[in-house]
Amino acid sequence: MDKVAVYPGSFDPITNGHLDIIERSAKIFDRVIVGVLENPEKKNPLFSIEERVGLITKVTSHLKNVEVESFRGLLIHYMHSKGAKVIIKGLRAVSDFEYEFQMALMNSKLDDNIETLFMMTNSKYSYLSSSAVKQVAMYGGCIRELVPEEIIPDIIAKFKRNHLKK
Structure with missing residues (x-):
């Protein structure tokens, strides 16, 4: 039986x-x-859900065991539909842990057969x-080393298009 994990998030970008x-x-x-979630709490995303799935697919194409999809609704329901037993959550700081710990407890309450795995970020990304x-x-700063190189043009183009609309 395959060990399947879901890494959920909004990833914008x-x-x-x-x-x-x-x-x-x-x-x-x-x-x-990689479950790109349609989060109703995050208003006015920079990229559409389809664009985010496309960007993530582009930067993970070298990983043959990684899939990218969007979903809406409860993460636990999505986990069941995929036969996944592990939720992956990245942590940057203690402040991330408080929120993610609450979410892990809620998910455990909904299904105690699903585990949450917390992964500490690499220290060079702890501020990111x-x-x-x-x-x-948005203010024209350099985003090199913050995002994968191959999507920098997509991000810059999106801000240029959004600026022209105003």
């Missing part, structure tokens, strides 16, 4: 920190599904978030 967690998870599990990347890019 995917960062080098996210990619690091995906690559490390791919070494541990037979299959890793999608929000920080968007802010730097």
Whole structure:
């Protein structure tokens, strides 16, 4: 039986920190599904759900056991539909742990057969978030080393298009 894990998130956009967690998870599990979640709490995403799936697919194409899909609704329901038993969550700091620990407890309450695996980020990415990347890019700062090289043009183009619309 395959060991299947899901790495859920909004990934708007995917960062080098996210990619690091995906690559490390791919070494541990037979299959890793990057679940791009439609999060109603996050208003006005920079990239559409389809664009985010496309960007992540582009930067994970070298990982043969990684799949990328979008989903909506409860993560536990998505886990059941995929036959997955492990949720992967990346942690940057203690502040991340508090929120993620609450979510892990709730998911355990919903299904105690599903485990949450917390992975510490590589220290060189401990400050990195999608929000920080968007802010730097919005003001024309350098996002090299923050996101995978191959999606830098996509991010810059998105901000240029959004700026022209205003």
